[in-house]
Amino acid sequence: DTAVSQTPKYLVTQMGNDKSIKCEQNLGHDTMYWYKQDSKKFLKIMFSYNNKELIINETVPNRFSPKSPDKAHLNLHINSLELGDSAVYFCASSLPGQGSEQYFGPGTRLTVT
């Protein structure tokens, strides 16, 4: 059973379009995250939700909007896509607490043309 899954795995779209990436975890975790990994491989946190409540919102354009319909799901919607949004987006989940490990999904490679 996949612990953290993301769909789609690949997403190719044109500038100006709106797209969504879905994430689901079956680990019973309370906390979920979205990370962005750019072409230089820097991995940066974007958002985190704990029990469906937004707890981390890094300096991310407001074209990006996370939505957590329930504890097991955290979706990422992106409006008016730009070339610079091209990256791999990773979803992750964890239990609360500093010693908790994060479980990452396989990533969604977004290419904006």
Added chain:
Amino acid sequence: DAKTTQPNSMESNEEEPVHLPCNHSTISGTDYIHWYRQLPSQGPEYVIHGLTSNVNNRMASLAIAEDRKSSTLILHRATLRDAAVYYCILRSSGTYKYIFGTGTRLKVLA
């Protein structure tokens, strides 16, 4: 947020031990030290974490300096499957954030 410093890359021969260093001179007393690795075309995966004492698990060992300003991830016998980017991360009390640095790219030679 406390920062970590790691070498950009390291090489190891297969079946030999590997010591991956990490400096975190600004670590605070309540920061946990986490290590993750990212295999090619995959998401990061947890390796090990610790606070003050050395830690062992089935994947690796974590040696933490007495002053906690540095730590070393030890892979006891490197295999080709261990070729990855290894990230040393500090996680602060009261935050859910991981701040990933640039990591160390480990190359394992057959």
